[in-house]
Amino acid sequence: MNAIYDFSILTGGIHEWLSGLMSPTAVMITEMVIIGTLLIVFVALMGLVLVLAERKVAAFFQLRLGPNRVGPWGSLQTLADFLKLLTKELITTKSADKFLYNLAPFIVMLTPFLALGVIPFAPGLQIMDMNIGVFFITAVSSMGVLGILIGGWASNNKYSLIGGMRSAAMVVSYELSVTLAIMTMVIMTESLSLSEIVASQSDGWWIIKGHIPALIAFLLYLTASTAETNRGPFDLAEAESELTAGFHTEYGGIKFAFFFLSEFVNMLVVASIATILFFGGWMPFHLPFEWAVGFNHIMDFIPGIVWGFGKVTFVIFLMMWFRWTFPRLRIDQILNLEWKYLLPMNLVNFLLMALIALSGFYL
Amino acid sequence: MGNEAIIMLFLTGLVLVGGGIGAAMVLGPKRWNKVKEEPYECGIETTGPSWLQFRVGYYLFAILFLIFDVETVFIVPVATSIKELGVAAFIEVVIFFVILGLGLLYAWKKGALKWE
Numbered sequence: 001m002n003a004i005y006d007f008s009i010l011t012g013g014i015h016e017w018l019s020g021l022m023s024p025t026a027v028m029i030t031e032m033v034i035i036g037t038l039l040i041v042f043v044a045l046m047g048l049v050l051v052l053a054e055r056k057v058a059a060f061f062q063l064r065l066g067p068n069r070v071g072p073w074g075s076l077q078t079l080a081d082f083l084k085l086l087t088k089e090l091i092t093t094k095s096a097d098k099f100l101y102n103l104a105p106f107i108v109m110l111t112p113f114l115a116l117g118v119i120p121f122a123p124g125l126q127i128m129d130m131n132i133g134v135f136f137i138t139a140v141s142s143m144g145v146l147g148i149l150i151g152g153w154a155s156n157n158k159y160s161l162i163g164g165m166r167s168a169a170m171v172v173s174y175e176l177s178v179t180l181a182i183m184t185m186v187i188m189t190e191s192l193s194l195s196e197i198v199a200s201q202s203d204g205w206w207i208i209k210g211h212i213p214a215l216i217a218f219l220l221y222l223t224a225s226t227a228e229t230n231r232g233p234f235d236l237a238e239a240e241s242e243l244t245a246g247f248h249t250e251y252g253g254i255k256f257a258f259f260f261l262s263e264f265v266n267m268l269v270v271a272s273i274a275t276i277l278f279f280g281g282w283m284p285f286h287l288p289f290e291w292a293v294g295f296n297h298i299m300d301f302i303p304g305i306v307w308g309f310g311k312v313t314f315v316i317f318l319m320m321w322f323r324w325t326f327p328r329l330r331i332d333q334i335l336n337l338e339w340k341y342l343l344p345m346n347l348v349n350f351l352l353m354a355l356i357a358l359s360g361f362y363l
Numbered sequence: 364m365g366n367e368a369i370i371m372l373f374l375t376g377l378v379l380v381g382g383g384i385g386a387a388m389v390l391g392p393k394r395w396n397k398v399k400e401e402p403y404e405c406g407i408e409t410t411g412p413s414w415l416q417f418r419v420g421y422y423l424f425a426i427l428f429l430i431f432d433v434e435t436v437f438i439v440p441v442a443t444s445i446k447e448l449g450v451a452a453f454i455e456v457v458i459f460f461v462i463l464g465l466g467l468l469y470a471w472k473k474g475a476l477k478w479e
Contacts, residue, residue: 036375094400113376128368157402172428179435186442254387332478
């Protein structure tokens, strides 16, 4: 990997420059403010881009044009939507539990923020390098369902309650598959730190090195995480045709925008983890063979940030593809799929991966 | 940054959502209307309370989830070090999984996974 693409040179330089100016505490606070501001800008930008991408992808799958009026190629459509939502009146229904009703958007937005903190997007571009990163993300992302459940219950609306309960039953079920699929890969990586997992793939990605169990784990992870982020074909929590808007029926204006944004940021988080575990994060595509040295050198010239975001975009596109291709499932079908198929498959796959790890039958 | 960044991430989320709602409060119109406060229900007036008794199926799945979630916590240390621990650990994991599988099978046969 070329050192010139390493962001830690830039961040280290800023850190040293600030250290020369102020006391360590002031440096820490200043850095926190800078990183926090950048993170908000990043999340807002990703939200705008991903919502537009979703609508464009949906349009192309259905042979429509999609948004094409505001700005070139409809590129400013989501910005206009955001401004419209921002200037809407905030309404709280009279029968709602006021405190919990207003708390739900906070919880829903906090979880992807906490998860984004440990993800390495490019060499050196990681807010905190936690040694239990994978475990932290699993723990934090299971908090997201709380926001949906609280929002659904506190609205005091029958559609919201049904949507929230469905979502709770579904998300907790699929969380098992997500965690087990991740743990299957942890057998190979032998580390819970996301940056170490990326570093272990410098000679090839785990989806190639890990043989068939890695491929099965990827498919299981992709299916389960699509369900965990409440996206179609598992978007029962907000099944429009039967539940109006599900758990966020009573939310309007900017509060609705945060529920909507959190779905897309969650998708980004999930896609980033898939990228890190299976496609080597920001690592370039390397072939683990003797004769491929030249090829590997050429791949090194593409910056890590391009690799990282390129792969994340690919996984997000896969998830959008799912949504606009498969019809929505029923709640009993969804729970059957998890408990009778994915979970037993995951348990067997875990043992298979352990067997491969022990026999040393991997690259 | 070190682990104190969690505080920063937490505050950042609070600032974003709080700022958004605060801005909407300032920018948005405030025209109170009795009908606006009604919960939505197909456009007709709401009938009866919405916080009703709920079907037991959801709770059954929650309990099952609890059992398997604790199991995944046990998996974490095994998964990180199974390459060093070797065959003995693998046999232990197999026994552990067989017990769990029997538990799932029991729940399955008892009809806990059924949805009617």
